Amino acid sequence: MDSTNLLIAFVLGIVEGLTEFLPISSTGHLIIVGDLLRFNDERGKVFEIVIQLGAILAVCWAYRAKIGKIAGGLTSDPSAQKFVINLLVAFTPAVVLGLLFHKAIKAYLFNPITVACALIVGGFLILLIERRKTQPTILNIEDLRWTDALKIGFAQTLAMFPGVSRSGATIMGGLMFGLSRTSATEFSFFLAIPTMFAATCYDLYKNWALLQASDLPMFAVGFIMAFLSALLAVKTLLRYLANHTFTAFAWYRIVFGTLVLAYFWNQ
DSSP, X not given: OOHHHHHHHHHHHHHXXXXXXXXXXXXXXXHHHHHHTTOOXXXXXXXXXXXXXXXXXXXXXXXXXXXXXXXXXXXXXXXXXXXXXXXXXXXXXXXXXXXHHHHHHHHHTOSHHHHHHHXXXXXXXXXXXXXXXXOOSBOSGGGOOHHHHHHHHHHHXXXXXXXXXXXXXXXXXXXXXXXXXXXHHHHHHHHHHHHHHHHHHHHHHHTGGGOOGGGHHHHHHHHHHHHHHHHHHHHHHHHHTTTOOSHHHHHHHHHHHHHHHHHHTTO
């Protein structure tokens, strides 16, 4: 295995893990960084699909106690049953619209210019949402109603547009619909599990023929780095939100998106 490919896998794994659960778009960053590293062919796209599993498992590990409690109470605990129903309700819009438009979006929108524009627009939207002075009415994700979950699910579908950010769409949607920052962020984490598992398995099924045994070391490096960096990002974000807003992420999106737009405009 070429050491250059292992280094690329190392870098992209960190990028995936750090950006997947922050409101700055992991897909957007992977498209941009992959393009800069000249790792944006069909093989590179399959690699990005595989390392997403590492980021998903990081959330499962971080919330393993709660996931275990919910799984154990599915047959007897009404609160566990309600939580799972809310996740399924929120997950449904992404399934329906994803199956309808996934192919077209992949074909026409996955490019650095589109991503840069989405990063900038999304940054300004976060600033607008953060300036609203409303008090949250839902402080814990256990208090979420199915109607609230459905609204967040529709907000998540905006992330089908690369550069929007799945976590950004769900978290900001949660804030607009009355959730506190912590509850919106935690629900976004949990919603990522079925959403990303489904999207990853679907993409792997569609691209199975591109997988090669010789790529295993590269995939393993990216997978491990995605897991470790995502675990760090999840824990750090929750601590950060105890005393901060999402304004810093908004300005990051705007500045980064502007730089990317300037760089790729004449490429």
